[in-house]
Amino acid sequence: xxxxxxxxxxxxxxxxxxxxxxxxMFDCYGPVFIGFPNxxxxxxxxxxxxxxxxxxxxxxxxxxxxxxxxxxxxxxxxLFVVPQILLCGANLATVGFDLAILxxxxxxxxxxxxxxxxxxxx
Numbered sequence: 001x002x003x004x005x006x007x008x009x010x011x012x013x014x015x016x017x018x019x020x021x022x023x024x025m026f027d028c029y030g031p032v033f034i035g036f037p038n039x040x041x042x043x044x045x046x047x048x049x050x051x052x053x054x055x056x057x058x059x060x061x062x063x064x065x066x067x068x069x070x071x072x073x074x075x076x077x078x079l080f081v082v083p084q085i086l087l088c089g090a091n092l093a094t095v096g097f098d099l100a101i102l103x104x105x106x107x108x109x110x111x112x113x114x115x116x117x118x119x120x121x122x
Contacts, residue, residue, distance in 0.1 A: 044095070051102050051106070052102065058106055059105075059109045061109070061113035062113035062116060065116035
């Protein structure tokens with residue numbers, strides 16, 4: 001019985017597709033240098049992400065206000081976690097209508113959430 005067959009590998013050789021072990025910076029920025037597209041407006045991306053987060057929070061408030069048990073909240077979580085949008089490489093003129101729809105849903109969900117909360121009784 002040879003014990004070396006059961007021991008973990010101690011000497012592993014790493015082969016690099018680009019660069020070498022000293023090129024940590026290149027590994028981080030390499031995809032940009034080898035031609036992956038890096039276009040678009042970062043502000044629009046941040047604005048879209050913040051809008052989506054606000055709509056999700058408003059819908060979460062609505063669901064938690066309407067649910068009678070925590071299990072119902074878990075069941076309804078798919079309504080506001082699964083539907084995500086992907087707006088890639090587009091400018092504000094292209095996605096403006098989509099963002100307006102998101103802001104409309106935001107207003108609707110906040111209004112419904114505020115109406116669905118039960119008044120506290122003393």
